[in-house]
Amino acid sequence: MTVDVTGRDAAASGQDVVLVAEPLLPQRIRRPADALRFLLTLVILGAVVLLAMAMQSTLTGLEIDVRAGTGRTPDVLSVLAGLVGDAAVLVVPVAFAVERVFHRDGMRVTQGLLAAILALVISYSLDEWLLSSSGPDELRRLLTVGREIEPLNTVLTAAIAYATAVRMWRRPRWRALMWAALGLDVLALFTASKATALGVILTYLVGQAVGFGTLYGIGSANTRPPGTAVLAALRKLGFVPVSARRMDDDSSGSRRYLVGLADGRWLDVAVLDRDRQAAGILYRLWRGIRLNSETRRRAIRSLRAELEREALMAYAAQAAGARLPRLLGTSEIGTEAALLAYEHIDTRPVDKLDDSEITDELLRQMWEQVLLLHRHRLAHRHLTGESIHVDREGRVVLVDARSGEIAAGDLLLMLDVAQLLAYLATRVGAERAVRSAEAVLGADRLAQALPMLQPIALSREIRTALKKRKDLLSAIREQIVALKPQVEVEEVRLERFRPQTLITVIVSALAAYLLLTQLSQVNLASILTHANWAWGGVAAVAAFFSYVAAAIMLRGFVPEHLPLTRTVMAQFAGSFVKLVAPTAVGAVAINTRFLQKRGIPPGVAVACVGASQLIGLGSHIMLLLLFGYLTGTQAAPSLYPSRGLLVTLLSIAVLLLVVLAVPPVRRFVSTRVREMFAGVIPRLLDVLQSPRKIIEGVSGTLLLTLAFVVCLYSCVRAFGGDVGFAAVAVVFLAGNAIGSAAPTPGGLGAVEASLSLGLTVAGLPGTIATSAVLLFRVMTFWLPALPGWASLTYLQRHNDL
Template sequence: MAESRADNDVYVVEPLLPQRLRRPSDLLRFITTLMVLGVVILLALVAKQTLIGLEADVKGGAELVPLLSRIAAFLGGAAVLVVPAAFAVERVFHRDGLRVAEGLIAAIIGMAGSFLLGQWLVGGNLDDLRVLLTGDRDIEPLNTLLTSVVAYATAVRISRRPTWRILMWTTIALYILAFFSGRQITIPSAIVTVVVGMAIGYATLYGVGSPNTRPPGSAVVSALRKLSFAVVSARRVEDDHQGSRRYAIGLKDGSSLDVTVLDRDRQVAGLPYRLWRRIRLNSETRRRAIRSLRAELEREALMAYAAQAAGASTPRLLGTSEIGTEAALLAYEHIETRPLDEVPDTEIDDELLAQIWEQVELLQIQRLAHRRLTGDSIHLDRDGRVVLTDARSGEIAAGDLLLRLDVAQLLTYLALRVGAERSVRAAAAVMGPEALAAAMPLLQRIALTRETRSALAKQKHLLATLREQIVALKPSGTVEEVRLERFRPRTLITIIASTIAAYILLSQLSQVDVYKVITTANWAWSGLALVAAFVSFVAAALMLRGFVPEPLPLWRTVLVQFASSFVKLVTPPAVGGVAINTRYLQKRGITPASAVASVGASQLIMLVFHIALLLLFAYITGSTTATSFTPSRGLVVALLAIALLVVVVLGVPPVRRMVTSRLRKLFGNVLPRLLDVLQSPLKMIEAGVGTLMITIAFVACLYACVSAFGGEISFTAVAVVYLTANAIGSAAPTPGGLGAVEAALVLALIAAGVPQAVATSAVLLYRLLTFWLPVLPGWASFTYLQRHESL
């Protein structure tokens, strides 16, 4: 610990402040420039011809006004060295030579880095990028002088000085114009050089750190004295959850203050997480990703004054002040309290729970949302009264959704401490059953604070228990579902996987003449393939009917299967069909548990049939046509590797428990449902025939597609190909197994002895008939079923 002396011999007890800091903002800017660099290169590669035409136009214009080009060349070449030197002299006169030294380090790194990168590109690495940056001329891919100048300007933070900033960027623009008109640099090279220079500058700033401009405790004391507080002691205490400094201040009259200091360089702390939440959540629930220091100060002060006016028990805000340009403070009256997190669960009685909810009710009456009702913001004073702290996260004039979020958050936190039943009962006694029913749809993990979400990992069923308690309290309540997320992480994974799959699919299509595929295919075999594709939908309907003891209309069930083909456009193959069928059964009056069990039973039997048929056809193929279908060594190694991976994964106890729990949830009620089906021989026959027909129909469709292009392969070999590729496609996270199914089918057909051109054409026709063609009737079926309330 160190002591810093303030006016009138007041010593501030605080840790010695570091002389240099690695600012999160510099790291964030470095990452941003790298992302911009990647986008610029990709766009430049795509728009290569446009850039070539633009370069020719500028060259022609420069030749029309040669004098102007020479003036720009002279001014740019001279000023690009003079301006940085002048800025360095000015900083040295102001005793800021350390900043100039940082700039020189960045300039040296920029020059060396751009030179080495240029030599690497000229050496034949990434030839397309070299041509893009040099125009296939004998010039530098990256201008070393410009890179070092930009890196220098970034590292000395010249952008914070408006006059120097305008002068510097005008100089850089003249330099680029001069070199561009002289064909010594290209447009992509100029942009990439500037971005690389900025990235090096920010990396240097973050690497060596920046001078610590945070005002010390003595400056805090001076600011408090300007607010007429007679400070006699000051001590730094633990920072708050957002990383803001806090001080315990003693006053001359014996009272105390709790002072929170907002540092400018901390404003971007945790910004990636806040940006992720801002993108992921709907606009009504998200918070601003970043605010200015002034805006943060005003926000917290306004919320504190509003809470006081509402009559809530909160520490009184006694004063606010800026501390120079780099920090601001808020001075609260000191109240001896302890956070609820430090209170044992046994001491949280019903009276204390009622007090907590009464304080929240006072805020809600005045439309104030606290936004952080956790154990570190709910305190108890010496008399056991509840005190709410941490007003910075709050919202004034809050909408209904934010107020309901507060109720959901507090319900969950207290349930973690005292149980769901007591939490709901205490809330209902104060807020009323209607308020809890309104908050019930918001009992979602995504709506809760990070600390609460972490605690829920140990009590996974708590939210469901809370909902059950609220429903028991108000069973007749009807509340609309609230969706807080714009998208889920798995949706993002699906989008990325779909992009990769589309790339794979397009690369396959580029090898095929689609017009030739359509015109050269044997129409008789193609018609047979179309019939087989249609039969697969009828078979799926029969399979579902067979596993549901209750009667289902055949053709409406067929329409449901077509509707699932439409849904597969946006969901993985194994997900869309299950969801649509389950929804359909529920609409037919079947209970949710029975509907899930029926669909689960069909999926389980389908899996058993799939494995059995794969083994059967593989045995037949191996015994009759072994020479025509011999798997490659690479395929065998891949299968062995997959088998080994499965064994290893299932050998890890946590993973094994996770898999078994998921399977138990999916197939937990399957056995009773299967016993119901076994009691009806007709249902057993319908289920078995439907399950078998699905596989046979798809195999027949693929066989007809191969035959349509003159491919010679046995039906059993096609069955092995289909069953293997379908397993891979079902595991793929892309919609309908897009990309994975095509690749697996083509590779398997080639391994079976089908020529690559025939295999690719056959798979293209097969996917057209089974995946793309049913989309339009699937959409019509989906719309029809929704209109008639069958989905």
């Protein structure tokens, strides 16, 4: 839609009306900053509640101090504060509403009233819940201190929500009046013993959360300057625009205009809107926390800082001689936006080119532009197909340097090289991408960028493309190594932590909390003194024998000879690795490495370990069904299987039918299984040619499972538990499966919880089940760590690992 509006400056100077072709700006927009404030307020609210629950004595002391301090207030002042505060909390919002109505801003008042009503409903509902029998007793006691008062003050909650929703805090005079009214009212509530310190804090946070939530849900008035305001700002810079039209937003979400000037030139104008500064803030915060300080960007900048950053990068790139659109001027547009005016160059992004149009000459130009930037220590940081353009003469032009860095360190420069290598490889293949880079940058510089070829270092667009071609980064590395076979590259860790690490920490913390909760209900001294440690000795022997069984199992699936002693030591070494890695991952890695050191090729070693894992999985399932059947027949003399076993079989059947019936699921599962057990079947066929190896592998698999079951059964008997061997076997097999799937080291937390729950369901008292599981984990997880470390050190010293 074309908007025909005459700018005020144009009218004053007698200039002709300029038509700005742009869609009508929406009257209301949802600001990302409001969503961020809403989420942040909820986080603070939750943190305050948890802190109050954890520090109840401190909070009680604070409440006593507050009551003692406000109790000294003279009665006259207390009564006056109550009268004035109660009236002001109602009068100030009404006065603000009247002022806004006179300024024809009734929508803001309506939004504030909606927030106030919503806050009333929420605070009233929370009060009723907290005061009811279903509410948490400790929190109710902290909020009311045993008095007949509102946990959350409904009037204050509504007033704060209203003030937040109408953005009263941005008006200094009204903000001061509102704070004075709230302060007087809170003082009156304290002197009358009608509020607590925690209640006032939660009232304020709930009111703010409702206000910000209403702001984001309904939206705020759009204060973005229209195209006519952009033209007015350009006139102040000395330009004479005669036409303008809105273009597609850039990759950062900034508005773009193509403006024609009276002298025949064209301008590309980028508009930075203040309300867009917080867009994508959660992703940037996550990256900032996850990546090290050298690679991360600031999560959010002020409008002024963003303007200065882009302008400085543009001027520095021009001075370096790089081919970027020339920056001709910058200006703020009121208080809500700023613009950057660039010379217009008719170009096409490389993303829009066919792969056949990306010639060797074009690749060379791309790397030459990067080299010009890097010689002046400038990092572009967004070298993708949408920021690399080609003009009509076939010359490369770099755009979108807003995220760039001046005086960049070597790490950022290497990231540029890695990012462009990865992008070009998705378009022209790894070989051409590396060859074109080597022709301009040289093999040494490419080798320096080798550690940066990590998915975390690349942009989201490139990571998405690489998911479809998972071998591409490896192909790039191989091409670079072929150029510099003797290159010594130091590993560069870009991540502070991995998401799996965060999950492990959270799950471990939860497991520790559950474990400590269980231990608080157990009298350890009494249990330890009354335990039958003869059964504890049996458990220790069974735990040790499990490592011998694991070694026998591995030997059975390797046609080559393996010494039993060192194979057992390798299994102990795996127990030490389990302290920092999930159970299955640590065992597979150690065994594969051990086989490679014994002279077995890597592919064959992986196949051998995969074969043992596959047979172990089948044995696990068969034993689970067998012991489940035995458990069912022990409960009843009938030969029919138990209901639990029937439910398990039916569930497995349904799961298989779903996998086979849904094509995407079927393809996903088949691909995963094929990748996991590639080469396993031929290796199994080799093993089947030797009856001795078959007996050794199968017997080792069965003995390994039985050793763990005997260990757990002995731990149960050590504490006086009376549960059948078959029931303990079912509990172990099910709990071990859960532990293997858990991402925590050694299944920590998941194994304890599942085994304790299983033994309790099997009929053991909770204290005995918890004690037995703790002893079992000490025998099989914690105690083997020390001999595991010694075995790992010994095998590494003798080049066996």
